[in-house]
Amino acid sequence: MDKKSFKGIQVGVLGLARSGIAAANLAYSLGARVLVSEARTRQQCSKVLPELKKGIDTEFGGHSRSLLNSALIVKSPGIPHHIPILKELHKRNIPVIGEIELAARIIHPKRLIAITGTNGKTTTTTLVGKLFKNSGQSTIVGGNIGAPLAAQTGKISRKTNVVLEISSYQLEDSPQFRPHICSILNITPDHLEHHGSMKNYIDAKALIFRNQTKKDYCILNYDDIYCRKLAARCPGTVIFFSRKTVLKKGVFYRDNNFIVKLPGSTYRLPAELKIPGMHNIENALASIAMAAIAGIKPSVIRKTLSAFPGVEHRIEFSGAPNGVTYINDSKGTNVDSTVVALRSFPAPIWLILGGRDKGAP
Incomplete structure (x- = not known):
């Protein structure tokens, strides 16, 4: 799929998160008619709506059958594959890809x-x-x-x-x-x-x-x-x-x-x-x-x-008030990453943690 193949086709974009906005704007700039479909309300998306190019169509509060007129669907990664509209799109053999795939093709x-x-x-x-x-x-x-x-x-x-x-x-x-x-x-x-x-x-x-x-x-x-x-x-x-x-x-x-x-x-x-x-x-x-x-x-x-100084929120030094070193590892979002972080320091450690197990044993 090259840039010219987008001219005049309808591209449906599922989700108005960062990747969805970027995908919608890219497809529109390539000449596609773009429909962005978002499960949240317009009010919930009001802060990001100005980031969409003028001329892009939107719908809120769910995914309508208008998406079935699309030649291509670009899905935000957090949207599960088992939702009804995606099942219907797959039945009709309408290709569903992600934002990275869309960009990589051009x-x-x-x-x-x-x-x-x-x-x-x-x-x-x-x-x-x-x-x-x-x-x-x-x-x-x-x-x-x-x-x-x-x-x-x-x-x-x-x-x-x-x-x-x-x-x-x-x-x-x-x-x-x-x-x-x-x-x-x-x-x-x-x-x-x-x-x-x-x-x-x-x-x-x-x-x-x-x-x-x-x-x-x-x-x-x-x-x-x-x-x-x-x-x-x-x-x-x-x-x-x-x-x-x-x-x-x-x-x-x-x-x-x-x-x-x-x-x-x-x-x-x-x-x-x-x-x-x-x-x-x-x-x-x-x-x-x-x-x-x-x-x-x-x-x-x-x-x-x-x-190389590393990146923020990953075993990041946050200060040492009263001689106590504080380390921010808030991006350690699974058991193994937390264990690895703990092993990086020999001193006695107080660990503050929380979250979900995400299905891990």
Whole structure:
């Protein structure tokens, strides 16, 4: 599907969240007639309505059968697949995709890089973006962090690297998505209330590489049993990273060094990180692998790693009143990420937590 194919067709957009607004505006700018359908009331959406381009049609309080006249539906990732209107759309073979898929179909970047996993996605995506920017290359970062990809298509040329954080929800709605470089950082129980089982969750993560060829690269965590098993299913060229194992080929951690062993590229870098925790060693290893494959110089990688401050709400230092250190890890939204954060600090810890188990055992 190219830009010209949108001219005159109706595109239905389900949901008026950030990604829905971006998708609606993009489709409209390409010449489509756009109907945004939102379950909430107009009043509940009043603050974001001005962000829609003039000329886009809207409906509120539910999803009408007008959506059945659409040639394409773009669904917000949080909307479950089992709602009645989606069942009806599927019966009629009307394609339903996500905002990232919509944008990816019309851009032609230098490289499309996508990062998923249960934990570490945002940190790794941000770090990879820094590595490419610090190497002097035009780079945008988006997807599940920052601005939606559909809102950034005008900035993307054939010289631009696109680095995306992508969730299992978004992958389910991206049937043609093909990153040149992708990574699955780890897989532990999460979002099982949505996926229904651990198997379904793993299968959703594996969608990131389903359209790859041997000309593409998939970076997998050798220490994670689920990731290691996925290597056999991946049609791309698999590169492993490991914090615990010395690899014959790949990127691994040994004696406080990051060691790169890839075809035509063998070197070691001191493991100098500002961000604490062994999980961030793993995030760094995955980032190094992606940078090395793209030909970024070791000197740039080392300098970027040593200066990287991390991202907010992830083991973020918040102050030390009366000598007590406070750490904000509010983005640790599953059991494993919380355990990993606790292991990052040797001192006695008071833990304040709450939330839902999201179906985890």
